[in-house]
Amino acid sequence: MRLADAARPKYEPGAGLTVEDFRSALNQLDKLEQERGVELVQELNRQLRLVQINTQHQARFDKIKNWVSQKDAYLKHREVVESSGAADYQLNRLASYDDEASGMKHTSVADLKALGAELLKEKYENSDKVSAREAEVDKDFASLAALSNTKNDLLTDDLARNRFKESIHLVALKHAAKHASIKQWIDEKKAYLSKQENVNSVNEAQLALSVLDSYEADRKDLETTPIPALKQLGEEILAAKYESAHSKWEYEKPSEIKARESDIDAALAGELATGLATKRKALEEDLARELEKERLRLLFANQIGSLIRWAKAVSEDVAGITYFGSDLDAVESYQAKLDKEDKDNLAAAEDKKTKAEETYQQAVKLGVTENPYTDHKAEELAAAVQSVQDASKKRAEVYAGELSRVRGDDALAKEFAQVANPVVETINKNRDSVNESKADLPELEKLISGLLEQKTGASELKTIKELQSKLDSRGVTTNKHSHYTAADVEVRIEQYNSFLNSKFKQVQDTLALKASKGITSEQLAEIEKQFATFDKNNNKVLDAKEFKACLYSLGEERPTAEVAKILAEFGDSKALPYEGFKRFMIKLFGDTNTKEEIMSGFKLLAHDEPQVTEAQLAAIFPQLDDVEYLKKNAPKEGEKLNYTAWTEAVFAR
Numbered sequence: 001m002r003l004a005d006a007a008r009p010k011y012e013p014g015a016g017l018t019v020e021d022f023r024s025a026l027n028q029l030d031k032l033e034q035e036r037g038v039e040l041v042q043e044l045n046r047q048l049r050l051v052q053i054n055t056q057h058q059a060r061f062d063k064i065k066n067w068v069s070q071k072d073a074y075l076k077h078r079e080v081v082e083s084s085g086a087a088d089y090q091l092n093r094l095a096s097y098d099d100e101a102s103g104m105k106h107t108s109v110a111d112l113k114a115l116g117a118e119l120l121k122e123k124y125e126n127s128d129k130v131s132a133r134e135a136e137v138d139k140d141f142a143s144l145a146a147l148s149n150t151k152n153d154l155l156t157d158d159l160a161r162n163r164f165k166e167s168i169h170l171v172a173l174k175h176a177a178k179h180a181s182i183k184q185w186i187d188e189k190k191a192y193l194s195k196q197e198n199v200n201s202v203n204e205a206q207l208a209l210s211v212l213d214s215y216e217a218d219r220k221d222l223e224t225t226p227i228p229a230l231k232q233l234g235e236e237i238l239a240a241k242y243e244s245a246h247s248k249w250e251y252e253k254p255s256e257i258k259a260r261e262s263d264i265d266a267a268l269a270g271e272l273a274t275g276l277a278t279k280r281k282a283l284e285e286d287l288a289r290e291l292e293k294e295r296l297r298l299l300f301a302n303q304i305g306s307l308i309r310w311a312k313a314v315s316e317d318v319a320g321i322t323y324f325g326s327d328l329d330a331v332e333s334y335q336a337k338l339d340k341e342d343k344d345n346l347a348a349a350e351d352k353k354t355k356a357e358e359t360y361q362q363a364v365k366l367g368v369t370e371n372p373y374t375d376h377k378a379e380e381l382a383a384a385v386q387s388v389q390d391a392s393k394k395r396a397e398v399y400a401g402e403l404s405r406v407r408g409d410d411a412l413a414k415e416f417a418q419v420a421n422p423v424v425e426t427i428n429k430n431r432d433s434v435n436e437s438k439a440d441l442p443e444l445e446k447l448i449s450g451l452l453e454q455k456t457g458a459s460e461l462k463t464i465k466e467l468q469s470k471l472d473s474r475g476v477t478t479n480k481h482s483h484y485t486a487a488d489v490e491v492r493i494e495q496y497n498s499f500l501n502s503k504f505k506q507v508q509d510t511l512a513l514k515a516s517k518g519i520t521s522e523q524l525a526e527i528e529k530q531f532a533t534f535d536k537n538n539n540k541v542l543d544a545k546e547f548k549a550c551l552y553s554l555g556e557e558r559p560t561a562e563v564a565k566i567l568a569e570f571g572d573s574k575a576l577p578y579e580g581f582k583r584f585m586i587k588l589f590g591d592t593n594t595k596e597e598i599m600s601g602f603k604l605l606a607h608d609e610p611q612v613t614e615a616q617l618a619a620i621f622p623q624l625d626d627v628e629y630l631k632k633n634a635p636k637e638g639e640k641l642n643y644t645a646w647t648e649a650v651f652a653r
Contacts, residue, residue, distance in 0.1 A: 001441065001510050023435065034483045041478045045326040050124045052323045057115040059320055061133045063313070064108055068140040071097060075147035078154070084166050085203050087159035092298055092373065094152055099302065100309070101144060108313065109137060157246040164242040165249055170207075171240075172251065174214035175233045178226065179260040196282065202294055205287035209280070234261050289366060296363035301373035303356035308376060310352065311384040314345050315391035324402050327480060328410040331403050338399060342392040349385040356381055409476045416467040417481035420489050423457040423464070427496045430456065434503055441511050448504045457493040464489050527585045530554070531578050541575040555619070556588070556604075595651040602643035611640035 003011055074097065081087045116130045124130065199205045217229070234257045242249040251257075318341075324334040360378045363371075430451050437444055468486030471479070479485075484492075534542055534550040542550065548563050558566070567573050570580035587597075605620055606612040617627045634646035 001507075005441070005510075019435065023432075037483065044478075046122065048323070048326065050119060050122055053115050053119055054124060054126060054130065056320060057112060057119065057130060057133065059316075060108060060112045060115065061137065063316070064104070064112065064137055065140070067104060067108075068137075068144065071101070071144055072140075072147065075144060075151050081155070081158035081162060083203070084159055084162040085201075087155055087162050089372065091152070091155050091159060094148065094155060096298075096302055096305070096373075098148060100305075101141070101148070103306070105141065109141070112137065154246055157244050161242050161244070161247050161249055164240070168237055168240045168251055170210045170214075171233055171237050172257065173207075173211065174217065175230065175237060175257060175260060177211060177214040178217075178230045178233065197286070199283070199286035199290060202287065202290045205283060205290045208283045209287060231261055234258070293363060293366050293368050296359055296366065297368060297371045298373050300356060300359045300363060301371060301376075303352065303359055304376045304378075304381060305374060307349070307352040307356060308380060308384050311349060311387050314349075315387050318345070318388075318391040318395050321395060322398060322402075324399055325406075327478075328406050331406045334399070335403075338395070342396075345388050345392065346385075349388045353381045353385050405474075409471075409474055410481075412467065412470055412474065413476060413479040414481045416464065416471060416479060419460050419467065420464050420482050420484050420486070423460050423489055424484055424492055426456050427492055431496060431499060434500070441507055445504065445507045445511065448500055448507065452497075452500050452504065456496065457489065461486075461490060461493060524582075527582055528578075530585075531581050541571070541577050542581060543575045547576055547581075595647060599644065599647050602647065606643070609640075610642065610644050611637050612643050613640050617641075 003009065079086075079090050081090060113134055116134050119130050120127050197204070197208050199208060237251050237257050238254050240251060325331040357378070434444075434448060434451070437447060439447065465486045530550060530553075531542065534546045534553075536546060544560075544563055544567060547567065548558070548560075551558055551563070564573070566584060567576060570576055570584045576584070602612055603609075605616045614627060614631065617630060630641055630643075630646070634641040634643060636642070
């Protein structure tokens with residue numbers, strides 16, 4: 001501003017050092033700060049999501065571990081199996097477990113690993129714990145598989161042993177039947193063939209058919225020689241032995257066989273009755289019916305067990321979802337995902353329920369009244385479906401509450417932005433208007449004064465702080481509608497006011513400096529002191545004699561003619577009043593930044609000569625560095641310096 005006011009060339013600070021460069025750098029820094037803030041918020045949201053996924057991973061891991069603990073105890077338990085039916089039942093239970101284990105691998109374990117894969121992909125900070133959980137689950141399932149294989153071997157051996165035992169028992173029954181039939185064959189055979197058996201199990205049907213086979217064999221024996229056949233059965237019973245790596249067995253009562261054969265020798269008698277084919281057909285139909293009933297019992301047990309386990313898992317998963325997003329857009333968009341998931345879950349539940357009900361009705365039609373393969377009842381099917389619906393409804397209530405809260409947070413954040421953003425925008429606009437102003441100093445002073453009177457942001461700051469307090473109390477840490485907090489706005493207001501006050505003082509100081517022609521307040525005080533010192537009669541004016549003495553004291557000895565000329569210019573030709581004396585002194589020592597004044601100063605030092613000596617300069621310049629500068633840069637003429645040529649060269653730049 002001083003250079004412009006003195007018509008001097010504009011100061012060029014160099015590349016990258018201008019006020020505009022500095023302002024551009026600050027704007028860039030502000031932009032980077034905002035971008036970094038967005039990145040940090042995104043990272044925070046990502047970390048929150050990873051924590052939620054890890055919580056789900058831990059919960060699913062705990063559920064799997066609980067399941068593994070139960071199944072480990074089951075697989076290690078050694079059941080006492082005394083019949084092939086019991087062995088079949090235990091093998092069916094084991095097959096059901098294998099299906100359940102396979103289902104767990106393809107559902108819960110697969111879901112666990114899907115969550116773990118996402119955490120590992122996102123480089124979650126506790127990925128080692130995630131991997132450890134999954135490794136532990138893999139190890140558990142490998143252990144369960146080994147236990148299942150071992151249990152299967154044992155149960156398969158139980159089945160083979162009991163089938164062998166039952167086959168021998170059947171032979172023993174044949175032996176007993178032959179023994180009885182030979183004694184009272186005809187009467188008993190008629191009664192047997194005319195009787196309709198009440199068959200309620202596969203074992204009963206198989207036993208009835210075996211008994212029928214025994215009677216048919218007896219008929220053939222009677223047609224030939226019954227005693228050899230009876231003894232042949234006895235030999236078969238007594239010779240039968242079962243032995244494997246897991247167990248061994250032989251017939252428990254060999255003495256009975258021998259006693260029957262001894263008794264038969266004396267008691268054999270009887271005849272074969274008719275109607276064998278009719279009875280066999282009825283018994284075979286009974287066996288087919290009982291086999292179908294067993295199949296339906298096992299199928300229903302698997303279906304209802306699967307539905308109840310699935311419903312429990314789905315309900316727990318639904319209840320575990322409490323995080324719906326970090327902002328309003330994310331929470332609102334989550335609704336579609338919830339609706340689809342609820343629809344899919346309900347459809348799956350209804351499908352499982354329908355299939356189980358169909359199986360149950362088929363079994364009822366065949367006369368099934370109990371099911372040893374499950375403790376669950378048909379009434380529990382509807383309850384399982386209802387549990388899924390209840391979980392979805394409860395989650396919908398949680399979601400509605402979260403949506404209401406986030407909408408409230410967003411509305412409050414938007415209200416904050418509507419107050420805070422205009423304040424910052426006004427500050428930036430006003431600051432730029434001052435920095436970029438091309439007005440002269442008085443107009444610039446007026447502009448800054450007006451902006452100070454406006455007190456930008458003063459009235460809004462209280463509201464901004466109140467809104468910030470509400471945001472803080474609601475736990476809102478990010479505001480997508482504004483890059484600022486109340487603290488940011490308050491600091492910007494303080495910086496803005498400091499900027500205006502500093503700029504205003506700078507302009508006022510420059511105007512004052514201009515008015516005083518470069519004379520400082522200390523120099524003005526010295527001028528006043530000089531005047532008072534030489535105003536001997538205290539009449540508030542200096543006559544020619546007093547003025548000349550004053551000049552002499554200042555090292556400004558002037559001839560009488562020049563003193564008279566100064567008195568005429570700044571006084572009334574006879575004396576100088578204080579104001580005239582001050583104007584003269586300001587002209588003499590103050591405003592020396594124009595070419596004419598600098599030239600006049602040098603001329604005064606050189607006593608009107610076009611060159612100045614080093615001694616003349618040293619007598620006036622307080623800093624010898626200034627003399628050295630002139631010696632180095634001003635053209636030399638002998639021992640003197642050509643100040644005229646140097647001054648012309650400087651102001652020609």
